[in-house]
Amino acid sequence: MDLTLSAEHDAARRVFRRWVDDVVAPSAIPNDREERFPSEALEGLRSTGYIGLTIPEEYGGGGADPLAYTLLIEELGRGDANVRSIVSVHLGLVASSIARWGSPEQRTRWLPPMATGEVLGCFGLTEPDYGSNPAELSAKAEPVAAGGWRLSGRKVFITNGSVAKVALIMARTGGPGAGGISAFLVPTDTAGFAARPIHGKLGLRSCDTAELILDAVEVGPDALLGPAGAGLKVALRALDDGRMSIAASSVGIAQAALDAMVSYAGSREQFGKPIAGHQLVAELIADTAVELDAARLLTWRCADLASRRCDYRVAASRAKLYATEMAVRAANNCVQVHGGYGYVDEYVAGKLLRDARVATLYEGTSQIQKLLIARELTGVSAF
Numbered sequence: 001m002d003l004t005l006s007a008e009h010d011a012a013r014r015v016f017r018r019w020v021d022d023v024v025a026p027s028a029i030p031n032d033r034e035e036r037f038p039s040e041a042l043e044g045l046r047s048t049g050y051i052g053l054t055i056p057e058e059y060g061g062g063g064a065d066p067l068a069y070t071l072l073i074e075e076l077g078r079g080d081a082n083v084r085s086i087v088s089v090h091l092g093l094v095a096s097s098i099a100r101w102g103s104p105e106q107r108t109r110w111l112p113p114m115a116t117g118e119v120l121g122c123f124g125l126t127e128p129d130y131g132s133n134p135a136e137l138s139a140k141a142e143p144v145a146a147g148g149w150r151l152s153g154r155k156v157f158i159t160n161g162s163v164a165k166v167a168l169i170m171a172r173t174g175g176p177g178a179g180g181i182s183a184f185l186v187p188t189d190t191a192g193f194a195a196r197p198i199h200g201k202l203g204l205r206s207c208d209t210a211e212l213i214l215d216a217v218e219v220g221p222d223a224l225l226g227p228a229g230a231g232l233k234v235a236l237r238a239l240d241d242g243r244m245s246i247a248a249s250s251v252g253i254a255q256a257a258l259d260a261m262v263s264y265a266g267s268r269e270q271f272g273k274p275i276a277g278h279q280l281v282a283e284l285i286a287d288t289a290v291e292l293d294a295a296r297l298l299t300w301r302c303a304d305l306a307s308r309r310c311d312y313r314v315a316a317s318r319a320k321l322y323a324t325e326m327a328v329r330a331a332n333n334c335v336q337v338h339g340g341y342g343y344v345d346e347y348v349a350g351k352l353l354r355d356a357r358v359a360t361l362y363e364g365t366s367q368i369q370k371l372l373i374a375r376e377l378t379g380v381s382a383f
Contacts, residue, residue: 003297005071012068016075019048024079031082031206032351035199037163038206041083045117052115054091056099059111066241066306070248070299077252078259081355082207084252088245089159090114093238094121094168098185101226101234106185110166122164122188123242124155124212125235131157132368133383134170135178135232139214141171148220149173151184154213157362161210162195164188168238169214170231181231184223192217203354240316242363244306247299247319250327253356254292257327257334260348261285264338275337284333292330295323314376321369324359331356 005013023044031038045051054069055061064072069091076084095114098106113119130137139153151171161167167186174180186193192215201209226234262285265276275281298319305312331353335342342349360366371382 005067009067009071012064013071013075016050016072017078019044019050020075020079024076024083028080028082028206029345029348029351031080033205033345035205037208038080038083038086041080042086042117045083045087049115051087051090051117052095053087055095055111055115059099059107060115061095061111062115066244067300067303070244070303073245073248074252074255074296074299077249078256079252080206081249081253081359082204084245084249085159085204085207086120088242088249089123090121090164092241092245093123094166096241097168097183097225097234097238100237101183101230102185103222105222106225110185114166119165120160120163122158122160122167122210122212123235123238124158124161124167124169124186126155126157126362128154128156132365134235135181136176137170137172137181139169139171141173141182141184143173144218148218149184149223151186151214151217151219154211156211157198158195158210158212160208161212162197162208167193167212168225168234169212170235171214173228173231178232179229181235182228183225183231183234184219185225186214186217186219186223190217190219201358203351203356203358205354239363240313241306243316243320243369244299244302244312246359246363247295247302247316247323250320250323250356250359251292251296251299253327253352253359254288254295254323254330256348257330257352258285258288258292260352261288261334261337264341264347281337284337288330288333291326295319295326298322314373317364317369317372320359320364321366321373324356325366327356327359328353 024041052061053064057063127137141149141151144150169184169186172180173182194213195210198209268275302312302315302319334349338349341347375381
């Protein structure tokens with residue numbers, strides 16, 4: 001058993017880290033404060049090719065394996081989880097689904113511009129009334145006489161929703177339940193498609209989050225991704241990648257929290273010595289360091305399984321469950337170590353806590369992950 005990174009992965013990690021420190025991290029707090037989309041970082045993702053890191057080389061991407069992708073996401077989470085969200089949805093949910101399920105024509109049409117970042121993707125599964133239970137979603141896709149489909153419905157909390165040029169939309173084409181759902185690739189400039197940005201979020205303030213409105217949006221037969229009726233399979237397979245990505249981002253957030261705690265505790269003095277020398281402060285730092293190691297190993301194990309093409313569904317749920325809850329604890333500890341300064345945005349502690357909190361909610365809440373893990377162990381479903 002070798003728990004160290006290969007020389008190639010370690011070198012990639014160091015390159016990612018330097019780039020994040022130079023390009024992403026400096027604007028994280030100003031962008032958060034002003035709810036400003038991180039355009040500079042997006043341009044950097046395009047110029048470096050990171051925006052297409054995992055897209056197959058034959059379509060202009062980097063062809064990187066899941067572990068390299070996880071290392072990038074971890075570093076982006078450390079620098080600014082808002083920038084991470086752009087990449088993980090674009091690559092981990094949309095581009096991966098096209099590569100996995102798309103026809104040759106769909107791959108040729110969408111993957112090359114996605115590899116350069118000319119086209120960003122968004123993932124339309126969650127609806128106002130259906131989040132944890134997507135099998136009952138209500139968006140509809142009805143066949144039209146000339147061929148193709150007419151889509152109607154609403155999607156909510158959609159990352160990249162206002163900036164994407166292609167939306168992967170799950171809509172009902174048949175009867176009730178999972179078997180009646182299909183997946184569609186919808187150009188966002190299609191008539192009847194609209195995106196309404198969502199503001200006033202607790203965290204991830206500078207990433208683009210939107211409600212999608214589909215008002216009789218007509219697409220051709222070539223928009224169907226995968227077989228008719230396989231839409232939920234497409235979505236759930238993508239969420240395996242998404243959960244691994246969120247776990248990695250949470251590890252990055254926790255690493256940023258630990259770094260900030262160590263730095264502040266070493267320079268802030270009370271009672272005649274640095275506060276790092278006080279036992280209860282040291283305990284917060286030590287607890288965070290141990291939990292961070294555990295979360296990182298769970299996440300890297302998941303990436304390793306994915307790289308070896310093993311089943312990593314439950315590993316992704318375990319990594320997401322532990323890493324996201326751990327990141328909230330780490331960020332909360334960071335605020336505590338900073339005291340009153342942790343409560344103002346001159347320091348990063350408060351932003352880390354706000355950004356960490358949502359990770360326990362989307363792409364399957366912590367409670368849903370527990371049910372998935374228990375179902376695998378017992379064979380009994382709570383759904």
